Amino acid sequence: MKNKIYELYTLERLSRDDTVIHRLHPMAKMLAAFVFITVVVSFDRYAFGRLIPYSFYPAVLMNLAGIPGGLLFRRFLIAAPFCLFAGISNVVFDRAVVFTVAGLAVSQGLISLFVILFRAWLCVMAVLILVSTTPFAELSSQMRRLKIPGVFVVVFEMTYRYIGVLAEEVSSMYTAYLLRSVKRKGIEMRHIGSFMGQFLLRGLDRAERVYSAMKCRGYSLRGFLRESEPLVRSDVVFLGAVCFFCALFRVFSVETAAEMIGSRL
Amino acid sequence: MIIEIEDLAVVYPDGTKAIDGISLSVERGESVALIGANGAGKTSLLLALAGVLEAAEGVIKIEGVKLDAKTARRIGRSVGLVFQNPDDQLFMPRVCDDVAFGPLNFGFSKDEAKRLTDETLRRLGIAHIGERSPLKLSGGEKRIAAIATVLVMQPPVMLFDEPAAFLDPKAKRTLIDLMNGLSPVKCVATHDLSFASAVCDRVIMLKNGKVFADGSVELLEDAGLMEACGL
Numbered sequence: 210m211k212n213k214i215y216e217l218y219t220l221e222r223l224s225r226d227d228t229v230i231h232r233l234h235p236m237a238k239m240l241a242a243f244v245f246i247t248v249v250v251s252f253d254r255y256a257f258g259r260l261i262p263y264s265f266y267p268a269v270l271m272n273l274a275g276i277p278g279g280l281l282f283r284r285f286l287i288a289a290p291f292c293l294f295a296g297i298s299n300v301v302f303d304r305a306v307v308f309t310v311a312g313l314a315v316s317q318g319l320i321s322l323f324v325i326l327f328r329a330w331l332c333v334m335a336v337l338i339l340v341s342t343t344p345f346a347e348l349s350s351q352m353r354r355l356k357i358p359g360v361f362v363v364v365f366e367m368t369y370r371y372i373g374v375l376a377e378e379v380s381s382m383y384t385a386y387l388l389r390s391v392k393r394k395g396i397e398m399r400h401i402g403s404f405m406g407q408f409l410l411r412g413l414d415r416a417e418r419v420y421s422a423m424k425c426r427g428y429s430l431r432g433f434l435r436e437s438e439p440l441v442r443s444d445v446v447f448l449g450a451v452c453f454f455c456a457l458f459r460v461f462s463v464e465t466a467a468e469m470i471g472s473r474l
Numbered sequence: 475m476i477i478e479i480e481d482l483a484v485v486y487p488d489g490t491k492a493i494d495g496i497s498l499s500v501e502r503g504e505s506v507a508l509i510g511a512n513g514a515g516k517t518s519l520l521l522a523l524a525g526v527l528e529a530a531e532g533v534i535k536i537e538g539v540k541l542d543a544k545t546a547r548r549i550g551r552s553v554g555l556v557f558q559n560p561d562d563q564l565f566m567p568r569v570c571d572d573v574a575f576g577p578l579n580f581g582f583s584k585d586e587a588k589r590l591t592d593e594t595l596r597r598l599g600i601a602h603i604g605e606r607s608p609l610k611l612s613g614g615e616k617r618i619a620a621i622a623t624v625l626v627m628q629p630p631v632m633l634f635d636e637p638a639a640f641l642d643p644k645a646k647r648t649l650i651d652l653m654n655g656l657s658p659v660k661c662v663a664t665h666d667l668s669f670a671s672a673v674c675d676r677v678i679m680l681k682n683g684k685v686f687a688d689g690s691v692e693l694l695e696d697a698g699l700m701e702a703c704g705l
Binding site for chain 2: 427
């Protein structure tokens with residue numbers, strides 16, 4: 210379990226690498242991710258084909274940043290069931306057949322389910338790429354610079370700091386439980402309530418001590434702005450390219466965009 | 475005087491009086507052991523000195539500056555607290571991030587924070603664990619890393635809460651050598667009497683939130699006094 214906790218910070222460790230994407234200004238990467246996600250979620254629920262070009266964004270960035278795709282995909286799988294549940298009702302209620310493949314009817318609901326999953330994959334990948342190419346402290350500092358309300362930034366920071374601490378707490382409680390249980394096969398149903406209650410109390414206590422330790426070393430809820438270098442030409446070019454790419458395929462379909470670019474060339 | 479405490483009282487929200495009218499002072503260069511049974515008020519006194527717990531009554535002065543809500547942040551730079559459990563103090567993905575946390579919060583530039591971090595890790599002989607996750611450290615390494623997170627800010631006063639807890643004899647000897655080499659004023663809350671006599675030159679015994687005895691480390695050899703103090 211300790212190794213699982215260690216894995217929680219894998220993305221943070223990746224963010225220390227030195228590639229062309231890692232060297233970009235955190236603000237440029239944050240804004241690019243924001244534009245990308247905004248455009249991706251703006252499509253209607255049947256626009257599966259029009260979303261396909263957007264898979265270039267994670268593919269190119271992962272390649273340039275040297276991030277293992279499998280690692281990010283495994284992270285996406287954690288979110289996938291939630292997206293699946295969000296879209297599954299469409300399959301039930303939206304049964305209008307759009308086309309048939311080998312005698313199998315493909316309904317609008319099924320298409321919208323795929324769109325939800327694909328859109329979620331694109332958005333989660335954009336965020337994961339941002340996190341694995343930008344140190345966490347830089348992200349929260351840039352959020353403050355963007356005037357995002359302090360309370361959101363603090364919640365973001367605290368969640369990140371405590372998640373490993375809480376996981377460690379669960380780990381030791383779980384080990385202690387297993388060592389005293391007869392079957393040693395996980396927590397029995399009748400003990401889940403008290404286990405969770407204890408975990409909450411211990412978590413609160415631990416959080417209090419960690420917060421005290423942070424406060425002793427100058428942390429304040431208002432946070433602080435790290436000194437930040439200005440955006441350079443490569444940052445502006447990156448941001449501009451992402452905006453152009455997103456806008457191009459938002460306004461035109463793949464065929465039209467290809468024709469346009471072809472005629473210009 | 476680097477630390478001055480007058481009639482200090484600390485009361486927890488449930489009404490428990492953890493500190494009950496303590497007055498004492500500590501001079502520059504002193505190493506003070508705070509000795510007492512469980513619940514005597516050692517940790518509460520350290521937390522109050524670090525500004526984590528508010529005083530219900532009385533005054534704390536660090537380097538002549540009265541500790542209150544306005545000065546807490548400034549005094550926070552002068553007083554470093556090493557917590558009893560190093561896991562409470564190490565919450566960043568890498569040891570070097572944890573060590574740099576304080577300097578960055580106190581407004582040092584990134585380069586300066588990195589320089590101080592590297593220097594501190596080197597000085598404490600743990601440069602090789604700088605890139606490692608705190609989760610992967612041994613108890614002794616965690617303890618030294620926790621000290622590094624405080625020492626990096628070069629505070630004139632360092633407070634240690636049970637620093638020898640959970641350490642094996644070798645790690646304890648390393649810690650004693652390390653602490654004896656530290657220049658700041660040290661206040662060490664401990665149950666470990668041999669550790670206290672190896673690191674400190676003055677002993678303050680606490681009982682029920684009050685100062686029970688105050689003197690040189692020879693006090694630790696007085697069995698009757700120890701018994702009366704609940705140790």
